[in-house]
Amino acid sequence: MRAYVDCSDKRSESIKDSLKQAGYCLLSKNLIKDCSLVYLGMQGDKYSDQDFMSLADVYTLCYHPAIEKQCELSNAKYHNLSNDKDFVYQNTLFTIEGLIGYLITNEKQSIHDNTYLILGYGNLGKQAYKVLRALDACVYVATDNIEEHFQLQKDAILYSLLSCCYPRTITVIINTVPAPVISLENDNVKIYDLASKPYGLNELISSLSYQRLSSLPTYYHTPLSGKMIANTIMKRDDLIVNE
16 A cells, blocks of 8 residues: 655654554655555645546545545545544644643733633634633633524523624633634734634734634644544545445
């Protein structure tokens, strides 16, 4: 079994080690077309004109339409790992653990002395809320999703629409929405953006109060995160073979 792993982030070595232990032979980029398993991570744009082996399994961490198109042209099988529920759950846990580590390291106040506003209440938002509340922090949630409003009401969680004015007591905003929903009106409020592209703030805008933290598992759980990615790929590969 021959495989290719993109080496653009710190988890690549752990992914390669796990694949080698499972019996895969790793090839270089110029031999991608000879690989039955290809992992491109977040770097799909770099491979938008790449041909793949027929029936190869090609994986990215998030959806890349250009890679999906190239897979169709090559008769390869495209897999977006962000659609794998087990992967998303584990990656969410790693992200929130990384967030807590970052807050402890960089915030002047303890976690329970800050008041947080979480933008969005999907996988990341729910876990961020759960962990911050467990640490006795005051936490608000803002979301435009009506179904999430019903859940927030049921759980007696303080919430508002994304477009509403937020309580003046907010000291930290945590964004989980991959859309431009962040306002920089108050420089005294720290903003931590966990969202994937296009992020919560236009990439051309910068502010001392804004930190983009979209790759926390890469920095706080490098070996474990890499192993988790490899295990997800191999699990899916086994399912495909067995089918």
